[in-house]
Amino acid sequence: MAFSRKKGAEFTGDTVALEGVELRYEDGPRVLADVNLSIPQQSFYFLTGPSGAGKTSLLSLMYLAKRPTQGRIKLFGEDVWEAKRARLPVLRRRLGVVFQDFRLLDHMTAFDNVALPLRVAGAGEITLQRNVSELLKWVGLEDSMNALPTQLSGGQQQRVAIARAVVHRPKLILADEPTGNVDDTIAMRLMMLFVELNKLGSSVIIATHNEHLVARFPFPRIHLENGKVTVHEPAGANP
Amino acid sequence: MSVFAMRSDLPLRGDTSGRFVALLVMVLVFVGALAVTVNAYVGGLLDNWNRSVTGTLTIQIPLSDARNGDVNAAVARVIDVLSRHPAVAHAEAVPRAKVIALLKPWLGEDDAVNDLPLPALIDVELRAADAGAVDAVSTSVKTAAPGAVIDDHRVWLTRVVGLANGLKIVAIALMTLVTGALGLTIIFATRASLTEFAQVIEVLHVVGAKDGYIAGQFARRALIQGLLGGLAGLVLYAPALALVAWLAARVDAEILPTVQLTPGYWVAMTALPFAASLLATVTANMTVRRALASRV
Structure with missing residues (x-):
């Protein structure tokens, strides 16, 4: 792996902290009500709950695509919605997001999709070529680097999406059903990638329906139901 | 040109609004070239007449x-x-x-x-x-x-100057109209593209692109469309200019003295496609920045 441990934490406190967060869609019902949640640095959480419970909404609050109707969100110690708008891209660059529907850019090759976070941040082409190629090799797509997403299978697209989310070594990885389209072998391989990134210092939150997957890893679980969150420590874990 | 080789985050293929911008820049440059020529020619004629008459x-x-x-x-x-x-x-x-x-x-x-x-x-x-x-x-x-x-000859000259100034005003009015139309078209085309590429923009946002980066993508696209359209406009104008020159040459030199086009004229003509592209670029950039500033 090309990932090297970064020097110490660049912020103090939790990676993400939600205080009294409410999310309500215009004239709609409350999706989230009074959510209080702290994600410490270098932690690993599963996010579970029935379909439509608001897992994706909770994640989108964390990757700053939505603004809470009430409450505060702190990311890397910064009160996000108190900060200036120009500050948001800087915070987003320390995030890696895997969407349930991948959201790859169809007119770009797998390589360019993965390179996007680095290019947006103004990385040099030489470093970029090396990092992207190495990562694509690691997720088993070295032969599909120049393929367009539409030429890839669902599982391959998912791996491109994951590679794009982690290529810039984010401090927080948010993944929405990242193993939904791949077989068990590849699912385990991708989980190992997340675990490794976690060991290197990233906090990871993985939303999933896959109870089997949750049972296989000793990570705590954020459970979301009826707009409320509860945090469950893994069975047998020391409090 | 390196601009054309630059990687773009926006899909350019099948981009109808962009092509519309190119088309309008072409028309603007054509009309602009016509206006610059009328201006130069009328100015030249006036000089000629003035010199021979005063x-x-x-x-x-x-x-x-x-x-x-x-x-x-x-x-x-x-x-x-x-x-x-x-x-x-x-x-x-x-x-x-x-x-x-x-x-x-x-x-x-x-x-x-x-x-x-x-x-x-x-x-x-x-x-x-x-x-x-x-x-x-x-x-x-x-x-x-x-x-x-x-x-x-003063009465005669005054009337000729009046006619010439009238022609210049018409040319400037036409330029202003087409420039305004180009500006508006770019604003609407850019807004349409923003909707069309909403998903691309969302992804760019999520991976940490600043508004300036996204606006730059649109601006670069407008620049490319503007340059292509502008050059096409000049290329189309060349035969029109040749035709007018030929028609003018057939008229008796006593009535229409030959006018030498100055270096300034050629500079203005060359600058036209670039000026139009610049207008397209700046307008696209500002439109995207304004649109993004109101978002999350």
Whole structure:
């Protein structure tokens, strides 16, 4: 792996902290009500709950695509919605997001999709070529680097999406059903990638329906139901 | 050009609004080229006429003056007065043959022209082109030949200048209209693209793109479309210019003197596609920035 441990934490406190967060869609019902949640640095959480419970909404609050109707969100110690708008891209660059529907850019090759976070941040082409190629090799797509997403299978697209989310070594990885389209072998391989990134210092939150997957890893679980969150420590874990 | 080789985060293929911008820039550059040419040509004609007309007078001795004797005698008197006048550099009777020649384009080759009773004309060159000199010469001429008509071409020139300025105003108005239309089209085309590429923009946002980066993507696209459209406009204009030049060349040089196009004209022509592209680029950039600033 090309990932090297970064020097110490660049912020103090939790990676993400939600205080009294409410999310309500215009004239709609409350999706989230009074959510209080702290994600410490270098932690690993599963996010579970029935379909439509608001897992994706909770994640989108964390990757700053939505603004809470009430409450505060702190990311890397910064009160996000108190900060200036120009500050948001800087915070987003320390995030890696895997969407349930991948959201790859169809007119770009797998390589360019993965390179996007680095290019947006103004990385040099030489470093970029090396990092992207190495990562694509690691997720088993070295032969599909120049393929367009539409030429890839669902599982391959998912791996491109994951590679794009982690290529810039984010401090927080948010993944929405990242193993939904791949077989068990590849699912385990991708989980190992997340675990490794976690060991290197990233906090990871993985939303999933896959109870089997949750049972296989000793990570705590954020459970979301009826707009409320509860945090469950893994069975047998020391409090 | 490196701009064309630059990687873009926005899909350019099948981009209809972008093509529309290119088309409109093409029209703008064509109209702009036309306006610049009209401006240069009219300016050149005016200079030409101004130069040949100021400091000169044409004196007409009407046939009615013959009552006091021969027209030729009146002409001789006037020339005599003029040749001694301090303000006059040169005075010369226009030979009847030349007067007839000047009339032929209007009256035809008919021999009847030769029998027409024509006034005598005297061309006068002044030492200085000021109104005082014109007045002094007029007074002297009137004494020698009371019926003489003195034309300092000023009325004619004033009207020609009026026409020329009118043409310039029309050209500028046309430019302004098309420029405004281009600006509006770019604003609407860019907004349409923002909707069309909403998902791309969302992804760019999520991976940490700043508004300036996204606006830059649109601006670069507008620049490429603008340059392509602008060059196409100039290329289309070349045959139109050649046609107008050819038509003008067929007109008698006495009426339309040849105008030399200045280096400034060629600089303006070359600058047109770049100016239009710049307008397209800046407008697209500002439109995207404004649209993004109101988002999360």
